[in-house]
Amino acid sequence: MEQIENLAKQALQQIQECTQMKELNDLRVYYLGKKGPVQELMKNMKNLSPEERPIFGQQVNQLKGQIAETIEQKKEELAMKEMEEKIEKEKIDITLPGRKPVVGNMHPLNLITQELEDLFIGLGYQVIEGNDIVSDEYCFERANIPKDHPARDMQDSLYIDPNWLLRTHTTAIQMKVLEESAPNLPIKVVCPGKVYRRDDDDATHSHQFMQMEGLVIGEHVTLSDLKGTLEFMAKKLFGQDRQIRFRPSFFPFTEPSVEVDVSCHICNGKGCPTCKNTGWIEILGAGEVHPNVLKMAGYDPDKCSGFAFGVGIERVAMLKYGIDDIRHFYTDDLRFLDTFKRYE
Numbered sequence: 001m002e003q004i005e006n007l008a009k010q011a012l013q014q015i016q017e018c019t020q021m022k023e024l025n026d027l028r029v030y031y032l033g034k035k036g037p038v039q040e041l042m043k044n045m046k047n048l049s050p051e052e053r054p055i056f057g058q059q060v061n062q063l064k065g066q067i068a069e070t071i072e073q074k075k076e077e078l079a080m081k082e083m084e085e086k087i088e089k090e091k092i093d094i095t096l097p098g099r100k101p102v103v104g105n106m107h108p109l110n111l112i113t114q115e116l117e118d119l120f121i122g123l124g125y126q127v128i129e130g131n132d133i134v135s136d137e138y139c140f141e142r143a144n145i146p147k148d149h150p151a152r153d154m155q156d157s158l159y160i161d162p163n164w165l166l167r168t169h170t171t172a173i174q175m176k177v178l179e180e181s182a183p184n185l186p187i188k189v190v191c192p193g194k195v196y197r198r199d200d201d202d203a204t205h206s207h208q209f210m211q212m213e214g215l216v217i218g219e220h221v222t223l224s225d226l227k228g229t230l231e232f233m234a235k236k237l238f239g240q241d242r243q244i245r246f247r248p249s250f251f252p253f254t255e256p257s258v259e260v261d262v263s264c265h266i267c268n269g270k271g272c273p274t275c276k277n278t279g280w281i282e283i284l285g286a287g288e289v290h291p292n293v294l295k296m297a298g299y300d301p302d303k304c305s306g307f308a309f310g311v312g313i314e315r316v317a318m319l320k321y322g323i324d325d326i327r328h329f330y331t332d333d334l335r336f337l338d339t340f341k342r343y344e
């Protein structure tokens with residue numbers, strides 16, 4: 001009986017002092033296992049008198065039950081403690097300030113393109129895009145630039161084979177629109193897109209840049225309609241005080257052709273380095289659509305007329321945002337790109 005009591009005392013104390021689940025499991029295997037001290041006690045049974053045996057057996061079983069129950073209680077206690085520790089460890093402090101996710105912003109060239117698209121959509125134009133690779137026919141011949149025309153020297157082109165090239169202007173889209181629309185009128189489209197030239201890159205030149213060309217064909221479309229449209233555009237882009245002026249020029253696909261200047265938005269026409277002290281900044285080329293272009297597309301130049309213009313997106317962006325090197329647009333430098341967040 002003393003042995004039982006001592007074993008009970010020892011076992012219960014060990015179980016109570018146990019702090020780890022593994023340790024507790026070891027104790028369970030030790031005390032309740034087949035080779036454990038409780039089972040060992042049973043072996044003493046044979047030394048007892050028949051009257052004592054049942055009492056002894058009952059006591060040992062009671063001890064077994066007590067140990068098992070205590071272990072079970074301890075197990076729950078430890079599990080609870082483990083859970084609390086885990087919760088404590090994984091606690092999230094929701095009062096800590098969060099990390100801001102990096103959010104990109106519009107590229108300056110897309111900002112200008114979108115601004116121009118919105119402007120022309122507001123004037124009733126359709127925005128039409130086309131392929132970067134175009135046929136020689138639609139890029140040049142339909143634009144009144146035949147193979148032997150000296151104007152072909154004006155743009156050194158990137159040919160893929162004798163008949164296909166990377167477009168040197170977005171004119172090919174307009175030529176398709178003209179052909180597909182004939183003989184319906186009116187046509188009012190703007191065509192934005194990348195264009196490619198065989199050019200050495202420097203601060204003001206790039207072998208790849210963006211253009212937006214516009215085309216309007218109707219029954220009585222005149223040069224004054226062109227002037228009104230471009231003046232509206234200049235005021236929207238560079239401020240309500242802007243004025244425009246036409247200077248004679250030459251493009252094979254327009255007749256007459258003009259270079260368009262905008263009064264300098266920096267010095268207001270007084271003269272500054274940006275406008276080279278002239279008070280005017282050249283921003284685009286334009287003109288009345290050449291009768292040959294209309295004829296080739298299936299229109300009668302005696303019954304309709306129209307104008308076309310082409311504006312360089314980089315040129316506008318550089319003037320508007322005060323950027324001095326065209327290469328900034330293509331180097332993907334985040335320090336440069338991030339500064340355009342404020343224009344969105």
Ligand SMILES: [Zn+2]
Nearest residue numbers: 264267272275
């Ligand atoms: Zn100026």
